[in-house]
Structures are given as structure tokens and as C-alpha cells.
Amino acid sequence: MPSPTTPPADSLLQHRAFVAFWLARIASSFGFQMLSVAVGWQIYSITGRALDLGLIGLVQFIPSLLLALPAGHVADQFERRRIVLFGQIVEWIAIALLAGLSLRHGIHEVGILALVFAIGVAKAFEFPALQSMLPALVPAQILPRAMAVNASAGQAAMIMGPALGGLLYVAGPGVVYAVAAALYLVSVILLSRLRHEQAPPRREPATLKTVFAGVHFIRHRPDVLGVISLDLFAVLLGGATALLPIFARDILHTGPWGLGLLRAAPAVGALLMSLWLARHNMQRRVGPIMFASVAGFGVATLVFALSTTLWLSLAALFALGAFDMVSMVIRGALVQLDTPDDMRGRVSAVNAIFINTSNQLGEFESGMLAAWLGAVGATVIGGVGTLLVVGLWMAMFPGLRRRQQLHVEASGPGEPVPDIL
Structure with a gap:
């Protein structure tokens, strides 16, 4: 294995599928962090109740807990790229609806929570498939480095995403949702063109x-x-x-x-x-x-x-x-x-x-x-x-x-x- 001072033989940049996966991860992570800021501000500005802020977390936690095991089974039965792609399409539709309804001032807290719940359901199925895709994109020897690069996307989004969402919120929540939806659309396009090699799933009831x-x-x-x-x-x-x-x-x-x-x-x-x-x-x-x-x-x-x-x-x-x-x-x-x-x-x-x-x-x-x-x-x-x-x-x-x-x-x-x- 090469030393850190010499170019690695298995450079991550040589694996185009991983680069596309990483860019999709950046786009969707930034979109989700911006979404989280806007949802919280919008709901609290509508209701003024702290309880509703807690409900945002609850409607995301319930599907992540109840659907985790069925989602894992699905991830091992079907092509994982398609599962992730389908999940992100559902999330993109929900965010686009948040953008459209907010721009038209036709949304209330129940509607926001319902769309956030739909996003939570999609993420529950997306997560195990997304985690399982990465080992198929790079050789096992450089998987830890690939995971570190992948994690950097999430950390960068956690640092800059809320700040960007907060700045855009000055123009209204609909603008934040519209930008988040555009980022998710970028992720969907990248994933749709991703070449992901996976052994044919062994179908089990x-x-x-x-x-x-x-x-x-x-x-x-x-x-x-x-x-x-x-x-x-x-x-x-x-x-x-x-x-x-x-x-x-x-x-x-x-x-x-x-x-x-x-x-x-x-x-x-x-x-x-x-x-x-x-x-x-x-x-x-x-x-x-x-x-x-x-x-x-x-x-x-x-x-x-x-x-x-x-x-x-x-x-x-x-x-x-x-x-x-x-x-x-x-x-x-x-x-x-x-x-x-x-x-x-x-x-x-x-x-x-x-x-x-x-x-x-x-x-x-x-x-x-x-x-x-x-x-x-x-x-x-x-x-x-x-x-x-x-x-x-x-x-x-x-x-x-x-x-x-x-x-x-x-x-x-x-x-x-x-x-x-």
C-alpha cells in the first residue's frame, strides 16, 4: 500500500461511480439540512408552540424505528441504487410540494408535518440501501478512506447547510424549499446515471x-x-x-x-x-x-x-x-x-x-x-x-x-x- 506522500494506486478519483455517489451525497445532505432549518422556523412562526417543534422530530423518528428492519430486508432483495433513487424522488416531490404550497401561502402545520413524515418514510428505506451501496463502489482496501470522504460531505452540510438555509429564509421558506428541491434533483440525476455493480439479489419471501x-x-x-x-x-x-x-x-x-x-x-x-x-x-x-x-x-x-x-x-x-x-x-x-x-x-x-x-x-x-x-x-x-x-x-x-x-x-x-x- 502506498505511503500518504505518494499518489495511491487505488485513488478514489479513479472510481467515477464513487465520485458521482459522493456528489449526490453532498447535494442531498445540503438540501436536507436547509430543509430542517426552514421547517422548524416555519412551523414555529405559524403556531408559536414549542410542542410542534418536538413533533417534527417525532414524525421522522417513528418511521426510522418501525420501518428499519423491513427496509433492510428490501435493500437485500432489490437493486439498492433503485431503492435509493426511488427514496430520493419521493423526498424531492415532498420538498417541491412544500416549496409550491409555501410560495402560494397555502400550507399549515398539519400539511408540513405530513410531508415531513413522508420524507421520514422515504429516508427509512433509503438509509440501509445507501449504506450498503458504498462497498460495491470502491475496493475493500480503500473503503475506510471512501467512508471518510463520504462522511466529510455530511459534516460540511451540517456546518454550512443550516447557515445557508437561514440566509435564504429571509426571502421566505418557499425559497429555501425551492433551493433544497433543486439540490435533491441534482442528486436524483447523479444517482440515475450511476453505474453500480451488485450481485443479483437472492429473492426470499x-x-x-x-x-x-x-x-x-x-x-x-x-x-x-x-x-x-x-x-x-x-x-x-x-x-x-x-x-x-x-x-x-x-x-x-x-x-x-x-x-x-x-x-x-x-x-x-x-x-x-x-x-x-x-x-x-x-x-x-x-x-x-x-x-x-x-x-x-x-x-x-x-x-x-x-x-x-x-x-x-x-x-x-x-x-x-x-x-x-x-x-x-x-x-x-x-x-x-x-x-x-x-x-x-x-x-x-x-x-x-x-x-x-x-x-x-x-x-x-x-x-x-x-x-x-x-x-x-x-x-x-x-x-x-x-x-x-x-x-x-x-x-x-x-x-x-x-x-x-x-x-x-x-x-x-x-x-x-x-x-x-
């Missing part, structure tokens, strides 16, 4: 056994179970970002501008780390590096909890985002490479349940602890809990702790993947 096959697979693969469950509990405990408004106002004594910087810091750290990972292959000691990164996430959470100055808090959140990106790339690549292609959709669906649950429950857990112990106490417990989880998981999954390489050639689909020591 939808039974409880086939739908829950991803759960069964993960239970019998210690490394896959270890990384997915580690993500669940680490994010569940380390949800400091949910308490940022309290830290900004009551502890750091800053205003909305400071809160904006605090919210952006983890995404900036993650974006810069993703760009670094895109140029450097992780070839050795991936297990120890992953555990060290999650531990670094916990330490950064503790530093943020105890900080009373804005610059130190920003540095801690920056490091938190960077550490999380390292562990996310390793976890994501390991799950994809240890899973046979005909199971990737269902395994990705189970992973999606873990991710959505940890994010939602993590914010709830942080809020409840903060109500009892204060924001600082809740965040300290979260950081300490993350470090305890790392130690416990290193003891429970010794093969994962000793794992050296991401890419392991299995002897056949569905067979256990040996540890490389």
Missing part, C-alpha cells in the same frame, strides 16, 4: 426469519456486535451537545453567537478529521485505535464539562468531534467489510436502529440527568460512563480489542470472520 436475519447475524459475529453496541452506549452516555444552551448561557456566560460556535465546533473537528482520514489508510491496530478514540471522546466530554472558559470548551468539542469521526469510520468500515453483501442491507438497518435510538435517548438521558444533577454533573457522569463502557467492552470483546486490520477475507458468505492478530 418476507418472513420473521428473513426480516430479523440481520439481528441473528450480528448476535453471532462478536466484532460486529461489539462495534455496534459500543456506538450505542458511548453516544447514549456522551450526549453533551444536547445541553449546549445551558452551558452557553449559565456556565460560559456567552450569547447566541457563542452557542453557534459551540454547536459548530464538533462538526468542524469531525470534518477536518474526515479529510485527514481520506488521505491516510488505517492498516494496523484498528481495534486499539477505535477504543482509544472512544476513550478520547469520553475525556473530551469531561474537559468540556469542567471548563469555564469559551476557548477551552470549543477546543474540547472540536476534539470530541474529531475522536468521534475516527471511531465512526473504523466502526462503519468494519461492519461493512465483515458482512456478506447479501446481508448488508439488514445489518445496516439494525445499525440504523442503534444509531437513531442512541441519539434520541442520549438527548433524553442528558436532559433528565441535568434536571437532577445540573448540566455539569450530568456531563461529567456521561464522560465517566463512556470511559467505563470502553473498559468493559475491551474486556467483553477481546478479539475486537486485538484486531489489527479492517479488511479480512472471509472464506464464504455467512461464515465467521477470524480475528487478524
Whole structure:
């Protein structure tokens, strides 16, 4: 494998399908982030009720939870590119309707929530198929770098998308929706022209056994179970970002501008780390590096909890985002490479349940602890809990702790993947 200072033989730019996939990801991610800002502002301006802001999250979370396993089964039964394309077409139609109705001033909160729910349903089916497409676009040896480049698109959208949506909202929500719909249309066109090689799906009837096959697979693969469950509990405990408004106002004594910087810091750290990972292959000691990164996430959470100055808090959140990106790339690549292609959709669906649950429950857990112990106490417990989880998981999954390489050639689909020591 070439060194980072020499042009790699398997350059990502040589894989045109991946480039098209990445550009589509950028377009749709920016569109979705702009959409999220506009929906929140529009609903609150119409109703003035905070409850409706919570309903926006609820109507997206319900389909992501209830449809995850059926969506994973579908992703393994049909061509994944077509599933992603169909999902994005549905999302584009819903956003275009939001744009048209808003420009004509003919929409209300129920209509907005209904269209957001339709987008949530489409995304529930899109996610496992989208995750499962990436390993077919690049060689396994450079999949971690491809995942880092792909993640950079999402992080850039998280940083700049809301700002762009906020600026365009001055002209009205319909303008934001129109631009978001145009970005989704770009993504649809790119995906429609994408050449995606996939082995012919093995059609199976939808039974409880086939739908829950991803759960069964993960239970019998210690490394896959270890990384997915580690993500669940680490994010569940380390949800400091949910308490940022309290830290900004009551502890750091800053205003909305400071809160904006605090919210952006983890995404900036993650974006810069993703760009670094895109140029450097992780070839050795991936297990120890992953555990060290999650531990670094916990330490950064503790530093943020105890900080009373804005610059130190920003540095801690920056490091938190960077550490999380390292562990996310390793976890994501390991799950994809240890899973046979005909199971990737269902395994990705189970992973999606873990991710959505940890994010939602993590914010709830942080809020409840903060109500009892204060924001600082809740965040300290979260950081300490993350470090305890790392130690416990290193003891429970010794093969994962000793794992050296991401890419392991299995002897056949569905067979256990040996540890490389």
C-alpha cells in the first residue's frame, strides 16, 4: 500500500461511480439540512408552540424505528441504487410540494408535518440501501478512506447547510424549499446515471426469519456486535451537545453567537478529521485505535464539562468531534467489510436502529440527568460512563480489542470472520 506522500494506486478519483455517489451525497445532505432549518422556523412562526417543534422530530423518528428492519430486508432483495433513487424522488416531490404550497401561502402545520413524515418514510428505506451501496463502489482496501470522504460531505452540510438555509429564509421558506428541491434533483440525476455493480439479489419471501436475519447475524459475529453496541452506549452516555444552551448561557456566560460556535465546533473537528482520514489508510491496530478514540471522546466530554472558559470548551468539542469521526469510520468500515453483501442491507438497518435510538435517548438521558444533577454533573457522569463502557467492552470483546486490520477475507458468505492478530 502506498505511503500518504505518494499518489495511491487505488485513488478514489479513479472510481467515477464513487465520485458521482459522493456528489449526490453532498447535494442531498445540503438540501436536507436547509430543509430542517426552514421547517422548524416555519412551523414555529405559524403556531408559536414549542410542542410542534418536538413533533417534527417525532414524525421522522417513528418511521426510522418501525420501518428499519423491513427496509433492510428490501435493500437485500432489490437493486439498492433503485431503492435509493426511488427514496430520493419521493423526498424531492415532498420538498417541491412544500416549496409550491409555501410560495402560494397555502400550507399549515398539519400539511408540513405530513410531508415531513413522508420524507421520514422515504429516508427509512433509503438509509440501509445507501449504506450498503458504498462497498460495491470502491475496493475493500480503500473503503475506510471512501467512508471518510463520504462522511466529510455530511459534516460540511451540517456546518454550512443550516447557515445557508437561514440566509435564504429571509426571502421566505418557499425559497429555501425551492433551493433544497433543486439540490435533491441534482442528486436524483447523479444517482440515475450511476453505474453500480451488485450481485443479483437472492429473492426470499418476507418472513420473521428473513426480516430479523440481520439481528441473528450480528448476535453471532462478536466484532460486529461489539462495534455496534459500543456506538450505542458511548453516544447514549456522551450526549453533551444536547445541553449546549445551558452551558452557553449559565456556565460560559456567552450569547447566541457563542452557542453557534459551540454547536459548530464538533462538526468542524469531525470534518477536518474526515479529510485527514481520506488521505491516510488505517492498516494496523484498528481495534486499539477505535477504543482509544472512544476513550478520547469520553475525556473530551469531561474537559468540556469542567471548563469555564469559551476557548477551552470549543477546543474540547472540536476534539470530541474529531475522536468521534475516527471511531465512526473504523466502526462503519468494519461492519461493512465483515458482512456478506447479501446481508448488508439488514445489518445496516439494525445499525440504523442503534444509531437513531442512541441519539434520541442520549438527548433524553442528558436532559433528565441535568434536571437532577445540573448540566455539569450530568456531563461529567456521561464522560465517566463512556470511559467505563470502553473498559468493559475491551474486556467483553477481546478479539475486537486485538484486531489489527479492517479488511479480512472471509472464506464464504455467512461464515465467521477470524480475528487478524
